[in-house]
Amino acid sequence: MSLNPSTFETIVPSRHITFTLPINHHHLRVAVLDSPSAGAASPYFTAAMCVPPGRESDWIFSTFSGHLQLLLSSTTTSPISRLILIGNFPSSPHPTSYNSIYHPSSSAPLHQNLVPFLLGLTPKSTFLDDGEIPKVSILMYEDEVLRSSVLEICEGPCVGEMLVENVELESDGVREFRRWLRFKRMPNFVQSQMRIHPRNGLILENLDKMEFELDKGVLVPPYLGSMVAGISVISGFLNGRMAKGLRSKVLCLGVGGGSLLGFLSSQLDFEVVGVEEDEVVLEVGKRYFGLESDELISLIAEDGIKYVQRIAKSISEENLFHVVMVDLDSNDAVVGVCAPPVEFVKKSVLEATRDVLCKEGILIVNVIPSSKLCYEALICEFQEAFEELYEIVVGNGENFVLIATKSMIPNALDGTRTRSTFSDKLNSVVSTSFIDSTKKLSKTADTTFFK
Secondary structure (H helix, E strand, O other): OOOOHHHHHOOOOOOEEEEEEEEOOEEEEEEEEEOOOOOOOOOOOEEEEEOOOOOOOOHHHHOHHHHHHHHHOOOOOOOOOEEEEEEEOOOOOOOOOEEHHHOOOOHHHHHHHOHHHHHHOOOHHHOOOOOOOOOOEEEOOOOOEEEEEEEEEEEEOOOEEEEEEEEEEEEOOEEEEEEEEEEOOOOOOEEEEEEEEEHHHOOOOOHHHOOEEEOOOOOOOHHHHHHHHHHHHHHHHHHHHHHOOOOOEEEEEOOOOOHHHHHHHHHHOOEEEEEEOOHHHHHHHHHHOOOOOOOOEEEEEOOHHHHHHHHOOOOOHHHOEEEEEEOOOOOOOOOOOOEOOHHHHOHHHHHHHHHOEEEEEEEEEEEEOOOHHHHHHHHHHHHHHOOEEEEEEOOOOOOEEEEEEOOOOOOHHHHOOOOOHHHHHHHHHOOHHHHHOOEEEOOOOOOOOOO
């Protein structure tokens, strides 16, 4: 299919065009994406990125959703109106294993050679009347991945295609191995991850041939540790139950690989019910992340929001939960990574969630707000539905954790600093910095925000 050069003279929100560019006896793949929020008015800002060699088949660089997240997550001074990606033609239609040793980055000369071509893909309105040539900002993609090994690509009825892979990362000179679960609908976001260790300490040049053991005693994403730390708000109540030999019950909406469920069961001796909408995700968790269904962990394949609304109608007092944890995110690539989904924040859903909690129970929610205004609106919704609201700022520039109580908890924050059997156990498995940073939000409080 031939392209009309005039196609790229204007910005068309969310338009995504890919084509092949013959150059120097080989072919490059070019993708041009216009921002969904680009309006009719200029000035427009164009940026270009070279796909890292060897990663052309990764969903981040080969799909519309991956390109969109690259555009939306850019830290350029001006919002990107058009993003141009240029790279070698993918060797496979599916993600493949990767080793940075075999694919050194060499994008700078490529960019210099293609400057005239990039200008040809720049919106016409960016060329000024005085003849000045617009600048195309050159972006570099960098992450911590040194190697990756594809374990399985499968498809679920709800989340679509998903990828399980082992990766070797390097951060500040320190290397470690992890197991990742990513969804094609949001490939730039790691849905679940767990630390893994080479079996018998044997590290091979070929990552595909290495065998690993799971480290179930560590929660890798900082926000998961913060969610567990949020339980400290009712540590006094849970300590009283522990003293009586009673096991507390947690409902987890959103399972993924299941590291949180296993941690709550093995480290804090909770009875856990995990609800995940896609049964294939649960099977992946069992095969690759050590997820188990046993006397302490029950797994349910159902939409988490619908599950809460259903059981709230008939739940008995003895089956009420002491903690409900929500780790659900939006599945709309245009919205970007956002949690919880807007469907959860409806008044009827929040009330149903409150109804499945015991009197002293709490709701703990992972929050990734799209803006300060959205975060403040979310807080207002929670404060209307619940008695008290607490906040933990995770400190990674992305996540907050909100803790909502069904009833007033006297001296809740004092309980986080009072020695007890339960608080000692909690302090031994999560960072005390998260526990100590828990703060109560008043109705008129100005929340911390970093976007």
